[in-house]
Amino acid sequence: MSIRISAFAWVPPVAQGLVRDLRVRWALEEAGLGYEERRLKLGDNAAPEYLALQPFGQIPAYEEDGLALFESGSIVLHIAERCETLLPSDPKGGARTKTWMFAALNTVEPPVLFLNQLQQMNSPEAAALQKPVAEAVQRRLDGVASRLSNRDYLEEDQFTAGDLLMTTVLRILRNTDLVSDMPVLVAYQSRCEARPAFQRALSAQMATFHRNDPARQPSA
Ligand SMILES: N[C@@H](CCC(=O)N[C@@H](CS)C(=O)NCC(=O)O)C(=O)O
Structure with missing residues (x-):
């Protein structure tokens, strides 16, 4: 191949x-x-x-x-x-993994990207939007952190493609305090990024x- x-x-x-x-x-x-x-x-x-x-x-x-x-x-x-490793063959685990893949790309990434774009714009209008958009990002991060409050990975104790995508979305916030202020997410991102792959x-x-x-x- x-x-x-x-x-x-x-x-x-x-x-x-x-x-x-x-x-x-x-x-x-x-x-x-x-x-x-x-x-x-x-x-x-x-x-x-x-x-x-x-x-x-x-x-x-x-x-x-x-x-x-x-x-x-x-x-x-x-x-x-x-x-x-990335997609459990157990049908329920596989379906949950795909759900988290979509959640990363469809629910968490859009406001994260919007905030990122606003931060790169140099206008009063963009500056005024940053606070409400950051609050929207925070609500999404709260959802991810809540899922991770009693497990290491989105799919229980197994790293999957859901974590791979979620981690790369969290990385986009590296110039903000949004992730760094949430110890659960900091630990999660570090755990995923420590993988040799x-x-x-x-x-x-x-x-x-x-x-x-x-x-x-x-x-x-
Ligand atoms: N939804 C696409 C987004 C891809 C994307 O935005 N790629 C960026 C680089 S990270 C890019 O190519 N930007 C240049 C452009 O959009 O013209 C995906 O996930 O593949």
Whole structure:
């Protein structure tokens, strides 16, 4: 089997460690599957050749023996379907895992992203919206923390693809106190990120950025 994932060759530090190919790299590492990178310069993701693979010009796209997928959640699910660690084969455990995958992407990530976008805007309107949006994020985080109040992982005591996606969503809040003020979530994120598969995935993404850092390129 030959697997290739798309990844930006380099992004500014504010986005390093957050680009969504990290989710796919992490799932592949958990599943013990090797992969190659299709590296794109910023802007090349809008080229027609890439749009044929990823209609929105986003990272990541996934290619596997003639199959092309996009959307990080769908790609992680595809990988998880062949990895008992990520998706329990017990039908109820598997269904709950998929529920938490959707919860991460559909319920928690949207307000988190909205807050992240507001923080990057420089306008009084954006500043005024930050407080109510942060409160909406807080309510979502309360829901996650409540689930984790008496268990180590969303699916009882087993790490799954639900935790993989939830962790990558929590990471987006790294420049706020929203997660860092919640000890249950801090412990949970650390537990998930301590996994060797996560560490390998993050190192691989960061190594690509390092190799292609414009500051390291010889000047023309
Ligand atoms: N829902 C998509 C979102 C993908 C996404 O937003 N990717 C970002 C990088 S993390 C991107 O490619 N941004 C550039 C753009 O949207 O043009 C997924 O989960 O795959």
